Amino acid sequence: MRIEDVVLGQYIRSPDGTQPSYLLTPWGEQVTRVRVMGTVVDKFIREDQGYATLRIDDGSETISLRAWQETAKELDKFNLGEIIDVVGRVREFNGEIYLVPELLIRVEDPNWELVRELEIIAMRREALAAGVKPKFVKQEPKELNITAPAEIAETAEIEEEPLPVVPDELKKKVAIAIEKLDTGSGVDPIKIANELNLSLAQINDALRVMFVEGDVFEPATGKFRLAR
Missing domain, CATH: 2.40.50.140 (Nucleic acid-binding proteins)
Structure with missing residues (x-):
């Protein structure tokens, strides 16, 4: 842009x-x-x-x-x-x-x-x-x-905080949940939270770190897919 x-x-x-x-x-x-x-x-x-x-x-x-x-x-x-x-x-x-x-x-x-x-x-x-x-x-x-x-x-x-510390185990769980729930258009964080029975804040922190590390991407606003 x-x-x-x-x-x-x-x-x-x-x-x-x-x-x-x-x-x-x-x-x-x-x-x-x-x-x-x-x-x-x-x-x-x-x-x-x-x-x-x-x-x-x-x-x-x-x-x-x-x-x-x-x-x-x-x-x-x-x-x-x-x-x-x-x-x-x-x-x-x-x-x-x-x-x-x-x-x-x-x-x-x-x-x-x-x-x-x-x-x-x-x-x-x-x-x-x-x-x-x-x-x-x-x-x-x-x-x-x-x-x-x-x-x-x-x-x-x-206004802005540094990247949160997210355990590798949590990132693995989020990746597995995305793979399970993704039908081709990405997954909402709230669905991942419900699937893992975790808070939305925990999921958002994990997704933020995973995005920076290149493990996930956003095909549309607020939806996440695994980067393969």
Whole structure:
């Protein structure tokens, strides 16, 4: 996606917390993860390296990448002016949409930016041919609120936590349950919880870790399949 399609989207939270949050893009897509490419234009690393942010720009908009604990050290490997290809989970805090990166690729050849742009143009043409009309919501001017980086780090940590510790035995049980319940379109976490007689929070933690480790993927929002 172009970054503008992410930051101009609408972040939707489940009223009762039983369904995963997602981003509704101007093109009508419901996504929990996106892939964007941009140039690093700003960088902040807290002194204890427990929190880090990068801001990337692809010419359409900018977006913040945020990381905590061990993952923060991965962001520290990138410098201003470098191009990054990012796969990340979409999150929102205090009205700002940002990404929690799960895959960071340094782009050595800037021609890949043109390739990505052509890929996006092709996808948009397909969408327009199918009758999809993007709905870009005009953004109202916001009052400038300058906050010290340390304060941003402290408030952001409330919003996002590092990966939970999940026993291998639990991950195996979840994998077996998915294999049993999956009919081809993926399995809802609540069904896995019912199958294993465990809490939804335990299942969501396990799925989050399994996704990062590449054991499962989401064919649709809120549904999981085994990665074979």
